[in-house]
Amino acid sequence: MAASCSLVCCEEENDSDQAVIVRFSNGSVKNADNLDFRMYKHADEVNPRKKIKRIMAAESDRLAYVGNNFSEGSLKCNNLCKYYVGVLNRQTMKMQVHVAQLFNMQPVIPGEATEEPKLQDATRTYGEKVDSLIEAFGTNKQKKALSSRRLNQVGSDTLHKAVAKAANTVITQKGLEALQQEVAETEAQEDLALHLPPCNAAADSPENVYLFDDILSPVEFEALEEAGSKMAALTSEEMQKMREAGGSLCVLKHLENMATVGEARDKVSRCTFYLSMLLKLVRQKNVTRKFGQEEGCPRIVQAQLLRTFTVESFKSGRVQNIVSSSMRAKIAAYCLALLLHMSHMTADLTLLHRDLGITEARIIEMAKSMGLTLSKPARGKDKNDGLQDSNRQASLVLPLVKYKAFSERQKRKKMH
Structure with missing residues (x-):
């Protein structure tokens, strides 16, 4: 008859008491004793978002593996589920349950950079990605439109720089207060x-x-x-x-x-x-x-x-x-x-x-x-005071007089 075991409730665990479960993305390990495992944690223990960051590193004679719980390569199940590992003491037949963390170990090859293109793609906007697709696979008409749009953009940037330079020159010569005064006078005259x-x-x-x-x-x-x-x-x-x-x-x-x-x-x-x-x-x-x-x-x-x-x-x-x-x-x-x-x-x-x-x-x-x-x-002689x-x-007489707004019409040349 198989021996029965009982569960023991553990007290509040520290980081050292938590169990770690690793999974290798490129295969299974035949002899885990030949791997040297090390865990690194974030030095900032005050920030609640950073103190839970962990990095697991494993080294063998042939390859090195790295896994973490905070980047894109981490397992999403850590945020959705909570895992436990039971450790059985065969002498007392009591099992202790510990909180476990899962790491996805990926091989690291020296000299191979795989993160830089991802970072570049992440920073590119949707329009830039569409423009790159047009350059590679677009028709001649689409490529001409893209080239024309980029030329107009360069011209617009040059115009903005010239206007900004001219505005800075005017501000330096006349002063900011004088310009603000002119704007205020114009607004007062308009309405x-x-x-x-x-x-x-x-x-x-x-x-x-x-x-x-x-x-x-x-x-x-x-x-x-x-x-x-x-x-x-x-x-x-x-x-x-x-x-x-x-x-x-x-x-x-x-x-x-x-x-x-x-x-x-x-x-x-x-x-x-x-x-x-x-x-x-x-x-x-x-x-x-x-x-x-x-x-x-x-x-x-x-x-x-x-x-x-x-x-x-x-x-x-x-x-x-x-x-x-x-x-x-x-x-x-x-x-x-x-x-x-x-x-x-x-x-x-x-x-x-x-x-x-x-x-x-x-x-x-x-x-x-x-x-x-x-x-x-009208000027004239007043009987009592001489000049009137x-x-x-x-x-102010009712009804109030409504004057027609006078607007100067400038002659403009018609463009044909």
């Missing part, structure tokens, strides 16, 4: 609608087309009470000094024509102070956090001006507020909308373009984009 205040073209009254609260919120309007009272308290002598010092013409005009008492005077005084801050901001390039402190600008209004009409940029480790060309166009649009509410939906474009430092054509283009009605009184004021005016 003014992005910088206009919110518009309600279907409003029932002119005052609701460009809402006053969208230009100056109630909280900010309330914060301008002290600053507005100082503007209203200016004397005629102080206004004359402002005019001689090159002060804003629009601000001076509204201060001189301000109502004597009432709610209208209070509103105009606050709006003139806010308008003076806008006109001062449009002349700036880099705005500091001290902007408006000398004039007594409230902090909440100062934060609103920096947030709405400046662009943040990072330079020399600091955040700077810059008034770009697009922001200048936005300031001009908001000034024009504010003047409409200050003068019964009428604004003086001639004075505004002088205060903003832009051309009259530019401010007229902006007024057209806002749908305003343009008018310029000939400044160009813009009024």
Whole structure:
């Protein structure tokens, strides 16, 4: 009767306790005692992906064999299955079960390189492989098309290099900031609608087309009470000094024509102070956090001006507020909308373009984009003041005027 055996559960195994099963790809070994087996493991034991890498080497008098568990030649079954080997102790008739690893041993012939072509094929793209097939087995038409495509590719690469070289030369000569400024100015000229205040073209009254609260919120309007009272308290002598010092013409005009008492005077005084801050901001390039402190600008209004009409940029480790060309166009649009509410939906474009430092054509283009009605009184004798004021005016009249976009048509030669 055959003797029975029992299974013994092993404790947690180390690498030295695990069994190894090898398989030779080119045949079977008759005498395994003549082979010298050695196992190598990866030195990086911290990386979980590398610490399981093992290499098994076997040497005989004739050949050397190598197998591993991490390359393309390794057995895929190691990832799908778990193998165990039972070792029977014939004296105690107890069998210990150990975890086993499988290695596929392949012969290594000195001087023969078999991995380099595989690596080259692995790095080649699908298109390159197709091109190599066309070169070897393609028709004459396919070979001509391939040659033409490669010539065009070489020409395109040469063109890209020339363009990159020319761009680097322009950047070196003019400077990156100057180029960015030119791009910003071009974008500002192309689309003014992005910088206009919110518009309600279907409003029932002119005052609701460009809402006053969208230009100056109630909280900010309330914060301008002290600053507005100082503007209203200016004397005629102080206004004359402002005019001689090159002060804003629009601000001076509204201060001189301000109502004597009432709610209208209070509103105009606050709006003139806010308008003076806008006109001062449009002349700036880099705005500091001290902007408006000398004039007594409230902090909440100062934060609103920096947030709405400046662009943040990072330079020399600091955040700077810059008034770009697009922001200048936005300031001009908001000034024009504010003047409409200050003068019964009428604004003086001639004075505004002088205060903003832009051309009259530019401010007229902006007024057209806002749908305003343009008018310029004819020169003539006024009964009271002599020469009649000939400044160009813009009024908000419903319905808004839709101007046709003017586009220059360049003559082009037709290619036949």
